[in-house]
Amino acid sequence: MSALVASGGLTACAGSFDPATDARSPVAPRVQAMVDANREYPRWAEFPRTVEPLPEPMAIAAQVNTLRVTSGALAGEVSRIDWQTTQDPAAFAAEVQARVDAVPVDPVTAETLAEIEDFVRRTRERGRAPPPVDRR
Structure with missing residues (x-):
């Protein structure tokens, strides 16, 4: 059944490749003349040639040898x-650290580092547990 439906669909498409011009139309003779004049596909000779000439085989071989x-x-x-x-x-690690230490540090960066270390110290002090409560 599906094969019958598919083949029916294909035959419907085949009719669209060979359209007929309505002879009663006032533009029918002109349309038919244009269709007849352009019925054949262009030939290869009608296509424009490439602008750049293809490289010679020796030039390609030289480029390949250069790459090698x-x-x-x-x-x-x-x-x-x-x-x-x-x-x-x-x-x-010591050699890498010596190379890093050899690069001068911007004073603002050193200031910021000192501020960060001060913040860490204060945070650690606040994070200490309170002394135990004497329950006696």
């Missing part, structure tokens, strides 16, 4: 990177 050379150089640089640290972690 640069990727080889990059692979060489990557292979020289020490990806795993083999030194003592404490020494590495």
Whole structure:
């Protein structure tokens, strides 16, 4: 049943690809003339050519070789990177801390740090438990 309905729908569509012009219409002769004049699809020769010429195969090969050379150089640089640290972690941390300490700190930032530390101290003092109550 569904195949019958589907095939009926397809035949309904097929009629729309071959429309007939109503001969009683006053513009029918002009419409038919335009349809007949444009019935064929354009040929490839009628399409515009590309503006840029295609690169020569030797130019493409040169670009590919350049990419190969640069990727080889990059692979060489990557292979020289020490990806795993083999030194003592404490020494590495001390070295990083020394590098951070070597950067001068803005006075406003130091002031802010002092204010934060003062706030933390006051908050800890307020957070202390009260002394126990003597129940005797």
